[in-house]
Amino acid sequence: MCGVFAIFLHRPLTDADIQLGRQGVAALGHRGPDGSGEWMDRGAGVYIGHARLAIIDPSSASDQPMARDGLVLAYNGEIYNFRELRENLASQHDFRTTGDVEVMLRAWQSWGEGALDRMDGMFGAVVWDGRRAHLAVDVFGEKPLVYATISNGIIVCSELAPLVRLLGLTPHIPETLWPAYLSLGYLPAPDTSFPTVTRLPPASVLSIEDGRAGSLRRYWSPPSGEPGTGRVQPLGETGLDELSNALITSLRRRLIADVPLAAFLSAGVDSSLVVALSARELGVLPTCLTVSFADSSLVDEAPAARRIAEYLGTELRVLSAANFTASQTSADALLDLYGEPTENIAVFPIMQVSQAAAESFKASLTGFAGDEVTSGYAKHAHFYDRRAIYDAPESLRVFAGNLAAPVAFMSSRIAAMAHLYGVRDSEVYLAQKNAPAISWLRRIPGFESWARDVFCKRPEPPAIAVPRFERDEVMPNAHLIASDLGSMHYGLELRTPFLSRDVVETIAQFDPRAMVAFGQKSVLRRILARYLPARLIDFPKSGFTFPADKFLSNCGQKTPSQPGLNAALAREAWSQRFEGHGWSRIAIRLAVASRFFERQSGAAAAN
Numbered sequence: 095m096c097g098v099f100a101i102f103l104h105r106p107l108t109d110a111d112i113q114l115g116r117q118g119v120a121a122l123g124h125r126g127p128d129g130s131g132e133w134m135d136r137g138a139g140v141y142i143g144h145a146r147l148a149i150i151d152p153s154s155a156s157d158q159p160m161a162r163d164g165l166v167l168a169y170n171g172e173i174y175n176f177r178e179l180r181e182n183l184a185s186q187h188d189f190r191t192t193g194d195v196e197v198m199l200r201a202w203q204s205w206g207e208g209a210l211d212r213m214d215g216m217f218g219a220v221v222w223d224g225r226r227a228h229l230a231v232d233v234f235g236e237k238p239l240v241y242a243t244i245s246n247g248i249i250v251c252s253e254l255a256p257l258v259r260l261l262g263l264t265p266h267i268p269e270t271l272w273p274a275y276l277s278l279g280y281l282p283a284p285d286t287s288f289p290t291v292t293r294l295p296p297a298s299v300l301s302i303e304d305g306r307a308g309s310l311r312r313y314w315s316p317p318s319g320e321p322g323t324g325r326v327q328p329l330g331e332t333g334l335d336e337l338s339n340a341l342i343t344s345l346r347r348r349l350i351a352d353v354p355l356a357a358f359l360s361a362g363v364d365s366s367l368v369v370a371l372s373a374r375e376l377g378v379l380p381t382c383l384t385v386s387f388a389d390s391s392l393v394d395e396a397p398a399a400r401r402i403a404e405y406l407g408t409e410l411r412v413l414s415a416a417n418f419t420a421s422q423t424s425a426d427a428l429l430d431l432y433g434e435p436t437e438n439i440a441v442f443p444i445m446q447v448s449q450a451a452a453e454s455f456k457a458s459l460t461g462f463a464g465d466e467v468t469s470g471y472a473k474h475a476h477f478y479d480r481r482a483i484y485d486a487p488e489s490l491r492v493f494a495g496n497l498a499a500p501v502a503f504m505s506s507r508i509a510a511m512a513h514l515y516g517v518r519d520s521e522v523y524l525a526q527k528n529a530p531a532i533s534w535l536r537r538i539p540g541f542e543s544w545a546r547d548v549f550c551k552r553p554e555p556p557a558i559a560v561p562r563f564e565r566d567e568v569m570p571n572a573h574l575i576a577s578d579l580g581s582m583h584y585g586l587e588l589r590t591p592f593l594s595r596d597v598v599e600t601i602a603q604f605d606p607r608a609m610v611a612f613g614q615k616s617v618l619r620r621i622l623a624r625y626l627p628a629r630l631i632d633f634p635k636s637g638f639t640f641p642a643d644k645f646l647s648n649c650g651q652k653t654p655s656q657p658g659l660n661a662a663l664a665r666e667a668w669s670q671r672f673e674g675h676g677w678s679r680i681a682i683r684l685a686v687a688s689r690f691f692e693r694q695s696g697a698a699a700a701n
Contacts, residue, residue: 096146096158096170096252097122097582098239100220102227103139103247104305112141114260118249119143121256125170125582128152133159133166133222139247139305140222144168147585149351149457150176151193160195164224167199170252171217171237172589174347179212202228207299210313214347214594218252218294227302233314234463234593235283235296235570238578242291247305253579254286254293255433263288265434265694267687269658273544276659277524277535279437279683280572284310287434287690296570314595317602318562321555326607329617333608336600338621341367342375344594348459349378355589356381356451357459359410361398363618363631364461364470368591370625372459373406380459382410385447387417402630413450418442420648423640425689431579435687437679438572439640444580448588457587462577464592466569467601468618469561469609473526478557478610480515485555488519499533520545522556523563528676534667535680539658558606642678646671646685654681654688 099118101111112134119130126145134141144158150172159168173179176194179201183189187200194215201209202221210230218239221228229250231239241250242261251257258265265287267275275281283293292307294300297314300307329337345368349355357372357380359365372378384399396412403410421427423442431441451458465471477484483491495516502512513530524545525532535541552559581588591597601609609617622631653668655661664684671681 096144096168097125098168098170098218098220098250098252099143099145099256100168100227100250101139101141101247102250102302102305105139105246107134107136107139107141111139114249115141115143117260118251118256119145121260122252124585125252127585129154129157131157131159133161133168135222138224140227142166142168142220142222147456147582147587149353149587151191151195152352153191155191156193156195158195160199162196162199163203165199165203166222167195167202167219169195169198169217169219169237170239171215171219171232172587173198173213173215173217174344174350174589175212175214177350207311207313210297210299214344214596216589216593220250225303228299229294229302230299231294231296233297233316233595234574235294236574236578236593238575239294240286240291241294241300241307242288243307244290248302248307253433254288254291255429255431258288258291258433263290265690267435267657270540270544272658273535273538273541274548275435275687276538276680276683277528277541277545278568278572279679280575281434282567282571316566316598318558319602319604319606321558321607322605326605326611328612329604329608329620333604334617334621336603337597337617338371338624340594340597340600341591341621342371344591344597345371345459346376348589348591349376349380351457353456354381354454355457355459356383356455357408358382358447358451358461359384359399359403359408360461361395361402362461363615363622364464364592366402366461366626366631367464367618367622368459368461369402369408370406370622371591373408374625379406379408381455382408383413383451383455383458384410385413385415385450387415387443387446398630402626405626405630411454413447413453415443415446415450418446423645424648425686426693428686429690429693431583432575435683435690436572436575437682437686438576439642439645439682441576441580442640444576445583448581448584448586452584452586456585457589460588460590462588462590462592463569463573464590464618465615466561466565466573467592467598468615469606470615470618471561471564472614474557474561474564474610475614476526477522477560478607481555481557483515484522484557491516492518502530518545520549523549523560526560528679530674531667531670531676531680534663537660537663557610561606561610642675642682643672646678646681649685649689654684656684656687656691659684 122145128148129146132143142159173194176197216232216236218237219230283295359382498508498512502509517525653665670677
């Protein structure tokens with residue numbers, strides 16, 4: 095895991111360009127504390143810099159950028175199946191290292207972009223072939239990559255914040271993007287808050303020639319199973335075996351490291367399954383980590399994790415997470431990390447956990463994304479359990495919702511009809527995510543057309559469409575960015591066996607209804623039951639998030655303001671910020687965006 099900063103110009107490099115490149119690498123030093131390197135071709139206008147976190151082949155032989163036979167590579171991430179790829183390439187190339195970097199470089203030399211289709215890994219990569227540069231991101235977008243278009247060419251970086259800071263870029267969020275941000279809490283790739291900066295989506299590759307970016311290409315699309323038409327059947331033992339085997343293969347590859355590798359263990363099904371498969375199927379007993387928070391508002395799962403670790407015979411270390419100060423969990427702290435507005439305050443506990451773990455480890459396994467790839471969230475079960483309501487004609491639901499709205503205060507059932515069920519098809523997901531504030535969102539300029547464009551592309555019932563949207567859109571645009579920024583802020587690499595192309599393609603063979611019809615996370619629970627007794631599986635997991643009310647209390651009383659949003663509309667949402675999760679989420683979005691533009695105005699005035 096590392097950091098990449100690269101420059102591709104349509105003129106020769108100057109000393110100032112090289113200095114900018116070195117400043118960019120230095121700004122990514124937290125991602126790569128084990129060393130840095132650079133490669134440049136002054137005449138071609140190319141600078142490639144790299145900050146290294148050494149996990150596989152930590153010797154200097156695998157330092158980056160790596161150059162071989164006219165090809166130069168620098169990337170952030172890991173290629174987990176590098177040993178299998180190396181065997182396939184051995185007849186064509188003589189390898190000088192034992193790591194994955196040289197394998198990725200030789201794979202590109204042999205197969206070009208086709209190499210990406212063969213890789214099981216996470217990466218944000220930059221390749222220079224002597225004439226063109228190629229930017230590539232892994233299939234799930236685990237390792238972000240952004241680039242800025244400037245007058246003289248393209249600047250590439252692993253993080254947005256240092257890029258915009260070094261270039262002094264001016265933000266602008268057009269009116270067409272505000273519905274997305276205020277409804278979802280993020281700006282979907284490829285858009286960012288800066289008109290000249292693009293974020294590469296998952297499974298994408300982009301070529302640059304003469305300092306100009308070409309068209310974006312997708313090399314893979316995540317498949318999804320087709321729902322059956324009859325009565326849904328639970329996954330059979332053969333199906334469980336297929337999924338379990340795919341997870342075991344993925345885990346075996348992710349256990350490869352030349353430094354000590356830990357495993358985060360909570361009371362949850364996902365992390366417990368990762369550790370159980372490692373211990374029982376692969377004979378590897380990783381050092382397990384769980385975190386005890388000094389902050390009483392965050393859940394302590396150490397006692398339950400200890401019981402699971404004892405049963406599996408693994409060592410458990412309980413780490414004490416630092417109690418972050420108000421300034422460390424403020425809107426300013428969020429913006430310093432992200433470089434643009436976001437609602438994802440869950441990054442703060444990720445940072446706390448990573449800071450504690452990084453004192454002893456460089457890399458750790460996690461159970462992250464188990465819910466995304468197996469439809470394991472409670473909301474996924476909600477949409478399936480209430481499918482009879484959601485599958486009713488839109489006109490009938492909207493009519494019922496309009497009748498319920500004036501008397502929604504009378505009962506929770508009437509309120510649910512008004513704010514959750516009685517909405518347009520394009521609003522179903524957003525109504526649940528932002529309950530009970532859907533009527534407020536409708537008053538945002540452009541909301542209706544945006545929601546229709548995003549959520550009515552495919553005529554699918556919510557029980558199928560919502561898990562797909564959260565896997566393909568929410569995960570890469572929100573959760574994975576938080577995971578990357580939060581962990582790499584302290585130089586900790588996170589690996590999850592759930593984010594494997596083989597795992598997702600295996601699940602796509604099943605009826606998606608079987609993933610949610612028999613209880614939340616029922617499929618993973620059945621696999622885990624092969625290794626743990628029910629008393630350890632059924633422990634109620636709370637998870638950890640950062641309390642919204644704590645963040646909002648730190649934002650003061652003044653109503654946030656931002657360009658393009660009616661002041662009365664902002665006041666209405668802000669006044670209800672402590673009255674339900676939907677209002678608090680919208681209030682966080684408003685507060686962070688307001689602070690973002692305040693900071694930009696202050697910087698402009700100072701200049």
